[in-house]
Amino acid sequence: MNISEFLKNNIVVLDGGMGTLLQSAGLAAGEHPELWNITHPEVIQKIHRDYYDAGSNIVNTNTFGANTLHFSHEELEQIVKAAVENAREAAKVSENQCEKYVALDIGPTGKLLKPYGDFDFEDAVAVFADTVKLGVKYGVDLVMIETMNDSYETKAALLAAKENSNLPVFVSNAYGEDGKLMTGASPAAMVAMLEGMGADAIGVNCSLGPKQLASVVEEYLKYASVPVLLKPNAGLPKSENGKTVYDVGADEFAADVKALVDKGVRICGGCCGTTPEYIKALSEKLAGSKPKPITEKNYSVVSSYTHAVFFGDSPILIGERINPTGKKRLKQALKDNDIDYLLSEAINQQEKGVHILDVNVGMPEIDEVEMLKKAAFEIQAVSNLPLQIDTASPVAMEVALRRYNGKAMVNSVNGKQESMKVIFPLVKKYGGMVVALTLDEDGIPMTVEGRVNIAKKILATAAEYGINKKDIIFDTLTMPISADINAANVTLGSLKIIKEELGCNTSLGVSNVSFGLPNRDAVNGAFFALALSNGLTAAIMNPYSAEMMKTYHAFRALRGMDENCAEYISFAESYVPDTASANAAPQEKKDEFKSALQHAIVKGLKEQAAKLTSELLSSTPALDIVQNEIIPALDIVGVGFEKNTVYLPQLLMSAEAAKSAFEIIKTHMANTAEQTASKAKIILATVHGDIHDIGKNIVKLLLENYGFAVTDLGKDVAPETIVDEVVRQHAPIVGLSALMTTTVPAMEETIKQLRTAAPWCKVVVGGAVLTEEYAAQIGADKYAKDAMETVRYAESCT
Amino acid sequence: MSIVLTKSYVEPPFDTKEILRYAMCKDADESVTSLLNECLDEIKGKLAYKVCYIELPIDALFADVKSEVLSKYLSDCNNYVIFAATVGIELDRLITKYSRISPAKAHMFQAIGAERIEALCDTFCEAIKQEYKNTKPRISPGYGDMPLEMQREIFNILDCPRKIGLTLNESMLMSPTKSVTAFIGVLK
Structure with a gap:
């Protein structure tokens, strides 16, 4: 019986801790435990065997840190091979008659992914992929990704496991006392992302004891439709008379874990501080327990790297401002590669109270794939709202979904076979909640019946791809009433039937209804209210529109969604009509200034x-x-x-x-057509290996203020990238920043390459560790001690 | 055998004078004060204050590190405590966010972060002093001739990513950035 079949009708017992046992067997502090697979196979086999004897159905190979960041490829292969053999041997010699499986253990890399660290997402996927391939080659029964404390790294590992094996993949995260991952994800967010990507079991391990993890486990049980796993520590370690002890004993541990098995946990074992004694106590305690059946949960949900957003109760607002259609300023920003403008739109919309940000950067003159990838990445660095990836290009869609840190909204699929054929596989692979437009090869039906029929067709096709209707949200298409007086009626009629009869969520781009009419806000607000009362779950809308926000807050208060009308009241109090603030300019002493x-x-x-x-x-x-x-x-x-x-x-x-x-x-x-001339072009970058960029951003701000055309390449930028951009723009000045002594060599290398490829270019450098002498030594033209000095220098050069 | 322990602390009080010093602001006018207060309101209660540490005999590690500063520092000790402290990723998030839209705020959060991590280290060192009685002031890799490369071994021993979510990159930079690793010598 394979593990998936066994899991269907049984409670699965995992193993316990490895590290502490190895230490008492003589593993030195700082030594790689993975090497012991080769140097001390008898020790490793004994530990595995003790766990099987104690009742473990699954033991994890001793490969927690086995990856190409710590070992050469050859070493890694030897380690994984020996690790799997050790576990297999232990299973063979164990006298316990239970079902026995071997899991390839995969722990975190110990590196933080971009944007907060320097490790690229795809590099992380590649590192995990190497280990997974070896596990498959040497014949493990499943992959166990565990102790992950960052959602993005978890995604990289799961993606690598799914892309390089057909084995079941269990995914377990390490939560802190605050009930969140180190980088902030809530249990509901993790469940949404991991289930969306097809994890076979999900859960929680390490960090705390079973009692402290209970509330996180209960969240998992509430939201997950797949088996839930639990592998807690033996409580917390403490120092007692110079000895380290964990504060939860074997019997208490077993009782605490059993209590959570009774609530629905299906896979359980122990982590740090637990020993075969704990696992024995646990499996004895579980003898005769019946596994609680796993039920399909019906939540429609998307997530970011911090939280989940649920559809169906209170209306969801999706900010429409990052979409160039009809927005000249945004178009200009996209042409100029002015990401900061997009970011300010993201932050402003979040402050206005939207729940999700739509991101669409499609326009003729730009490379949409690259721009969408970059925009989605940068927006996630400044906003923790879930994103709606909005593009007509399947290539851009895949690139963005792959790198998205969470479960995204996918905008969109429609009833055309061609559309469903490309979009549904992406949703299946990366997870997502997909917006389905009720149109097909024959266009947009002008009747309610026509649109509802397309919805039914989309649902049927989605099911063939294994996509549940809870992950589909129908957009019944808003058309301008100025062109067809019946347009809104058809949209709303279809909406109502899809909501009530098909039981699906719905979404509309609201603003289009008023196209061609004066005072559009008034029409939009009324249409929004009508749509909400006909069952609209989400609206793609302009959060800067007072009418829309008034409708939203009033609707929630009227429908009993706003306890004590508290949110309405706070909205109403903070809402200031446009006319009131116009003459608020203070008249304090301005004599010393001209204006x-x-x-x-x-x-x-x-x-x-x-x-x-x-x-x-x-x-x-x-x-x-x-x-x-x-x-x-x-x-x-x-x-x-x-x-x-x-x-x-x-x-x-x-x-x-x-x-x-x-x-x-x-x-x-x-x-308007008015143009200003900019001064010289300047390229700025924080050098390779360095992730500090406040200083550089200050310089950028001031240079821009003084009219220079600044291209900011960001932080941790390779010398080649800087040189290419300087050459491409034939820029006369480049500014480099480095904060650490360890990254100054990268600055020196960049200058060296610039001298060969761009001899015309002046190099100005700055950063905490630099001095005038140091700058001269690495060949810079100028050391600027602060942003003002950089401005003065740039002005003197041009 | 001693193992790595972890501790979480409640938020130490904020020292605004110290923050302004880190912000390179000798005297704060009204606008700077209101900027600082805005930043403090945004950050209070959102930080983690985590430390992981281990006590070891001084000859257990760093056999190939040649540092006069360290040798001298440890000359009158038998044991030392090695620790890593972090105030978590939230400050990096705010700094990243505001460095794109408000460098003034980013700068202020940077200063707050510097003050926070020092406050955390002071709190931890005070607790260690209470426990071990005779301890020396902490020193960190990068100080004097102590090579930054020592960070690798420190991270290896303390298992910082797992214990407190602290990571090290190729350039020996730590993420979250508002973090410290250091030694505390325990006097003979």
Whole structure:
């Protein structure tokens, strides 16, 4: 009987701790336990055998840290081969008659993935893939991914296991006392992602004892439709008279774990501090227990790297602002590779209260695959909202879904065979909740019946791919009522039937309904209210629209979703009509400055600087505002900084105020033909191996304020990438930043390569460890001690 | 045989003067103060304060490290405590977020992070001092002639990724960035 069959009708017992047993057998601190498979096979076999004898159905190979980051490929192969043989041998000699299996144990790499670390997602997948392939080659029965404390690394490991084996894959995460992974994911978020990707069993191990893990396990049992696993520590370690002891004994441990098996856990064992004695106590305690049947849960859910978002109760708002259709400023930003603009839209929408961000970067002049990959990655670094990946390109869709840290919304599939054939396999592989448009080869039906029939066809086809209807959300297509007076009726009619008769979730892009009409907000708000009362689960909408937000909050209060109307009240209190704030500009002493705008910039008042700039634009050309207002104000602050009368935080606040003024000017220019000339091109990067970029970002902000065309290559940038970009743009200046002594060699190498490939280019360097001498020694043209000095240098070069 | 222990602490009090010093701001005007307060409101209660540590005899490790500073530091000790401390990933998240939209805030969070990790180390060292009585002030790799490469062995012994979610990259940088590894000598 294979493990999957055994799991169907039995409680599966795992093994216990390995590390502590190896230490008492003589493993030194800091020594790689995996090497003991080869050097001390008898010790490893004995431990495995003791676990089988104690009642374990599955033992994990001694391969927790066996990967190509720690060992050469040849070494790794020997280790995995020996590890599997040791476990097999133990199974053979054990006298216990129970079913026995060998799991390939895979632990975390010990590296943090980008964006917070320097380890690339695909590199992580490749590292795990090597170990998985060897496990398959030497004949393990299943793969056990365990002790993962980061959701992104967990995804990389699961993807590697699924892509390189047909074996069952169990996935177990390590939760902290706060009930979350180290990088913040909640149990519900992990269940959503792991089930979406097809994990065969999921659960929890390490960190804490069974009592402290109980609440996390209960969350798993609530949300998971696959078997749940539990492998806790023997409580917490403490020092007692110079000896280390764990505070939960074998009998108490067994009783605590059994209590959770009674609640539905199907696979259980122990982690740190547990020994064969614990497993024996556990398997004796479980003798005669009946496994609780596993039921299919009916949650429609997406997730980010921190939390899950559930569909069906309260309406879900999906922010539509990151989609270039009809948005000139965003189009301009995409053309200019101005990711910061996208990020500010992401953050602003989150602050307005949306639950999910739609991300669409498709437009003719840009490489959509690269841009979507980059945008999704960067947005996830600044916002923890789940994303809706919105693209017509299946290639871009796959790239984005693969690297998405969670379970995404997929926008979209439709009733065309061609569409379903490419999108459903992606949803099956990477997980996701897919938006299904009710149109097909014959176009958009103009009747309710036509749209509902397409929905039925989509559901049937999805089922063939193994996609459950809870992971499909129907968009019955909003059409402008100005073109067809019956349009909204058909949309809403289809919506109601799909919700009530097919039992599916629904979504609409709301704003399209008012296309071609004046005062569109009024129509949108009313349509949104109608759609909600007809069963709309989610809306793709503009959260900056007051009408939409009013409708949302009022609807929730009216439908009893808002306890004590508390959220409505707080929304209403914070809501300020546009006209009220217009004359709030303070009149404090501005004599020392030429104008109110200068005053706002010098004092670092962002909102005011933006507002004053838009007022000025009605009477003054954009270029004059820059030349006569913004630059002189920045100079006041810059000179103050150089004289030590203004400090860095104040300089930065002024720079930000100037930036918000520039933002207004950019939007103005995107909408009119007016152009400003930029100064020279400058390439900026934090060098390879270095992940600090605050200093570099400060330099960038100031350079942009002074009108330079800055290309920011980001942090941890390879020398080749920097050289290529300098050559491509024929940039006259490049700025490099390094914070650590260990990354200065990468800076030196970059300069060396620049000298050969781009001899015209001036190199300015900065960062905590650099000095004037050090900079000269590695061949830089200039050491700048701060951002202002970089600006002065750039100006002197051009 | 001694093993790695972990500790979590409650939030130590914030020292705003110290934060402003790290922010390179000698005197804070109204706008800087309100920026600082905004940042503090955003961060309070969101950080983890975790330490993992082990006590070892001084000859157990670092056989091939040549550092006069370390030899001298340990010359009057039999044992030392090696520890790693972190305030967690949340500060990195905020710094990453704001460095794209508000460098002033990013800068302030950077300063808060510097103050936080020092406060955590002080709290931990005080507890160790209570336990072991005669201890020396902590020192870290990178100080004097102590090579940063010692980080590898420290991470190996302490199993930092698993114990407190702290990782090390090829350049010996730690993530989360607001983290410290150090030695505390226990006097003979």
